Amino acid sequence: MVSTSLLRFLALLVLSSLASGRSTPRKSDDWTEKDQKILILGGGVAGVIAARTLHDHGHDNFVIIEARGELGGRMMSRTFGTAENKYTIELGANWVQGTQVGNGPKNPILALAEKHKVKTIFVRIMSTVPTYDHTGFIDYLDVFNSAVDNYTSLTVAAGPRVIKRQVDTTSRTGYSLIGSKPKNRYAQVSEYYQFDWEYAQTPEQTSWIASSWAENFTFVPDAGGFSEDNLFAIDQRGFKALIQDEAKEFLKPDQLVLNQTIKDIAYSASGVKVTTTDGTEMSADYALCTFSVGVLQNDDVVFNPPLPDWKQEAIQSMTMATYTKIFLQFPRNFWFHTQFALYADSERGRYPVWQGLDIEGFFPESGILFVTVTGDYSERIEALPDSQVQSEVMGVLRSMFPNVTVPDPEAFYFPRWFTNPLYRGSYSNWPASFYSDHHENLRATVDQRLWFAGEATSMKWFGFLHGAYYEGVDVAKAMVKCIQAGGCVGLAHVNEVTNGRPYKI
Ligand SMILES: Cc1cc2nc3c(=O)[nH]c(=O)nc-3n(C[C@H](O)[C@H](O)[C@H](O)COP(=O)(O)OP(=O)(O)OC[C@H]3O[C@@H](n4cnc5c(N)ncnc54)[C@H](O)[C@@H]3O)c2cc1C
Ligand SMILES: *[C@@H]1O[C@H](CO)[C@@H](O)[C@H](O)[C@H]1NC(C)=O
Ligand SMILES: *[C@@H]1O[C@H](CO)[C@@H](O)[C@H](O)[C@H]1NC(C)=O
Ligand SMILES: *[C@@H]1O[C@H](CO)[C@@H](O)[C@H](O)[C@H]1NC(C)=O
Numbered sequence: 001m002v003s004t005s006l007l008r009f010l011a012l013l014v015l016s017s018l019a020s021g022r023s024t025p026r027k028s029d030d031w032t033e034k035d036q037k038i039l040i041l042g043g044g045v046a047g048v049i050a051a052r053t054l055h056d057h058g059h060d061n062f063v064i065i066e067a068r069g070e071l072g073g074r075m076m077s078r079t080f081g082t083a084e085n086k087y088t089i090e091l092g093a094n095w096v097q098g099t100q101v102g103n104g105p106k107n108p109i110l111a112l113a114e115k116h117k118v119k120t121i122f123v124r125i126m127s128t129v130p131t132y133d134h135t136g137f138i139d140y141l142d143v144f145n146s147a148v149d150n151y152t153s154l155t156v157a158a159g160p161r162v163i164k165r166q167v168d169t170t171s172r173t174g175y176s177l178i179g180s181k182p183k184n185r186y187a188q189v190s191e192y193y194q195f196d197w198e199y200a201q202t203p204e205q206t207s208w209i210a211s212s213w214a215e216n217f218t219f220v221p222d223a224g225g226f227s228e229d230n231l232f233a234i235d236q237r238g239f240k241a242l243i244q245d246e247a248k249e250f251l252k253p254d255q256l257v258l259n260q261t262i263k264d265i266a267y268s269a270s271g272v273k274v275t276t277t278d279g280t281e282m283s284a285d286y287a288l289c290t291f292s293v294g295v296l297q298n299d300d301v302v303f304n305p306p307l308p309d310w311k312q313e314a315i316q317s318m319t320m321a322t323y324t325k326i327f328l329q330f331p332r333n334f335w336f337h338t339q340f341a342l343y344a345d346s347e348r349g350r351y352p353v354w355q356g357l358d359i360e361g362f363f364p365e366s367g368i369l370f371v372t373v374t375g376d377y378s379e380r381i382e383a384l385p386d387s388q389v390q391s392e393v394m395g396v397l398r399s400m401f402p403n404v405t406v407p408d409p410e411a412f413y414f415p416r417w418f419t420n421p422l423y424r425g426s427y428s429n430w431p432a433s434f435y436s437d438h439h440e441n442l443r444a445t446v447d448q449r450l451w452f453a454g455e456a457t458s459m460k461w462f463g464f465l466h467g468a469y470y471e472g473v474d475v476a477k478a479m480v481k482c483i484q485a486g487g488c489v490g491l492a493h494v495n496e497v498t499n500g501r502p503y504k505i
């Protein structure tokens with residue numbers, strides 16, 4: 001039954017590909033006759049790794065449906081620069097965060113980068129950085145160093161709260177309790193570099209416990225993390241090569257449908273049916289939804305019937321943060337010769353972290369420099385025309401280098417993650433009002449048929465590539481178990497979050 005409908009599906013796939021020049025599966029109005037066992041919605045890290053895990057367990061009757069023309073999702077690159085001086089730059093994920101110490105746990109993204117020979121470079125993020133303000137270079141490294149120490153204290157002080165089963169609070173509360181209350185622009189930008197630059201939101205907007213865990217499980221080997229090291233991808237195939245090459249090893253052409261944006265997901269206890277923007281319908285026994293929590297929070301994809309209250313509360317209680325890299329290219333390098341520099345504005349979070357790519361080992365002679373903004377500031381600039389953002393950025397750069405005649409850039413670009421309907425932000429950030437039961441409900445299966453995975457469903461590694469990877473593995477294993485048992489409840493939920501159980505790892 002399954003195999004004949006599968007064969008028919010494949011035959012029609014070939015026919016329709018021949019007819020339209022792309023893979024468009026047939027229309028299916030019949031709920032009882034499924035095209036597939038599993039539809040994997042979204043071809044980012046979670047989707048691809050879930051597919052690989054299903055394949056490894058002998059379940060090959062799945063199809064990945066992806067809106068864009070390639071796999072990778074938020075591993076997204078593009079070429080940037082003038083016609084004579086072009087480079088592949090990373091708009092999304094750029095780092096392997098946490099590597100490995102000795103025989104300790106190894107970041108699976110590092111393993112993929114090694115396997116597929118993705119070129120990366122070791123970067124010492126917390127090494128000394130030149131410091132600037134609105135008058136030019138000014139040394140506030142002492143403040144910078146105290147912010148490094150305070151961030152460590154913050155993550156350490158969260159530990160006993162977990163053991164003593166105390167409630168979560170915001171990281172701002174945590175900072176204040178350890179005596180760190182940055183009041184001037186130098187303390188603020190130094191704190192920003194430690195905190196917002198990682199979580200893409202402010203300490204006020206972030207859970208103290210969850211952010212401390214995210215730090216520990218990625219960067220602190222003593223606490224179960226990989227290592228404190230970061231590798232910066234500079235591969236001209238794009239960082240995404242690691243997931244695209246991995247997919248090539250197991251994914252057959254008929255298991256991938258690109259350029260199809262899903263607009264409707266209908267589900268019931270007997271199956272699922274998705275409809276794409278061009279009217280194509282595909283049905284299956286199960287669907288695995290890997291869209292970002294930002295997409296789920298909005299109405300880009302309609303669920304039919306609407307998701308249950310417990311699921312909607314979990315989705316709306318997580319935060320989708322935004323991290324924006326603003327790229328500039330100049331005819332020549334007139335700035336610092338380090339990887340990083342900090343700029344302290346009177347407004348916290350205004351064009352604070354600068355990174356030069358025009359250095360040995362990176363892209364020498366590229367003339368490329370970028371500055372990162374996050375959170376509310378990202379949302380603000382996305383609403384502005386490029387020309388205004390460029391003039392603000394140039395104003396800051398000219399104040400950082402008062403003695404240089406700073407030319408206008410020859411190329412300028414920044415991605416709008418927050419307004420992009422396929423992402424609605426960059427990555428999730430766990431707020432203090434997101435309880436442990438919300439977390440379980442975010443991962444939980446709906447009506448035994450509709451499954452969820454992605455970076456946001458990871459308790460230890462939300463926001464990271466390796467979080468998406470591990471969630472892809474875990475959900476696929478749970479689905480395999482369920483299918484082999486002839487059906488199951490799936491990942492459990494609670495109907496009402498009254499307080500949330502104490503955190504357990
Ligand atoms: C700017 C930025 C910087 C980052 N930096 C790092 C970093 O340095 N290191 C790190 O570890 N992590 C980083 N991350 C986070 C990392 O990229 C993500 O955690 C990870 O890629 C998420 O994978 P995913 O599979 O969960 O989701 P996604 O990659 O979002 O995959 C979901 C897929 O669903 C598709 N989709 C969405 N809507 C639809 C629809 N309606 N129909 C069909 N398809 C749809 C999307 O196109 C996407 O391909 C960064 C992210 C961003 C944006
Ligand atoms: C997807 O769309 C892009 C842009 O329209 C096109 O270049 C590409 O060939 C398409 N890919 C597939 C597999 O249909
Ligand atoms: C983070 O790791 C440090 C160092 O091992 C530890 O002291 C602290 O309790 C951990 N924090 C949390 C929230 O687990
Ligand atoms: C770090 O905390 C100490 C108090 O422990 C405080 O005096 C100092 O100003 C803080 N540093 C920053 C950058 O806020």
Ligand SMILES: *[C@@H]1O[C@H](CO)[C@@H](O)[C@H](O)[C@H]1NC(C)=O
Binds near residue numbers: 136137402403
């Ligand atoms: C800029 O030039 C002035 C005057 O020559 C000098 O005093 C100042 O130190 C210079 N500033 C920088 C950042 O080099």
